[in-house]
Amino acid sequence: MTVTTDITQPIGEFRTDFDLLRQCPRCQRQALPLGYPGALSRADNKTEVCSPCGQVEGLADAWLELGDWNQWNDRPQQALAAYGEVASLLQGAGLGDLLHEWLGQPVELPANGAFWQPRPGQGATEPVVVQASYDVSAAGRASNVDVKAVASEHAAKAGKVRRSLGQTRFRPSLVDGEPQASARLSRQYEVLD
Ligand SMILES: [Zn+2]
Secondary structure, three states: OOOOOOOOOOOOOOOOHHHHOEEOOOOOOOEEOOOOOOEEOOOOOOOEEOHHHHHHHHHHHHHHHHHHHHHHOOOHHHHHHHHHHHHHHHHHOOOHHHHHHHHOOOEEOOOOOOOEOOOOOOOOOOOEEEEEEEEEOOOOOEEEEEEEEOOHHHHHHHHHHHHHHHHOOEEOEEEOOEEEOEEEEEEEEEEOO
């Protein structure tokens, strides 16, 4: 049997300088200037975005932090007001994707990585990973918390994570400015100590 590969090249193909300009991945409107990254996205500190998006993201990020701080300190009214500012800033700038990332699902607070999602391929030892499922109320409290260790020899760690989840505060998901209850979230966590 003979296998042939078609390596025909398209002819008449050329690039203009404009083709080389990358579009801002956030707004899909502004072109990113060549050689100048514009700004780094607050979402991951990696993605290069245009300057206007960077400014809106920076402002929205400050409101998000203020909202989280109020949520953590049992001031739901102030928290909601701040989250509302996040939503209107990002919506107004056409940054619905980022809004969904930040307020589309409950987030464990403080949102500083205290709850680690497992990252594969780190270190030589097998990470202790637990599988948790729970409900989060509109007020940001977890209930019906169920935690199981992924490997049975780590079963003792599950109780610790269950207690932590029961005590933590969540940034709730927001729809049209209203906090939503979320049922049966399923997340994995890596236990670090
Ligand atoms: Zn942009």
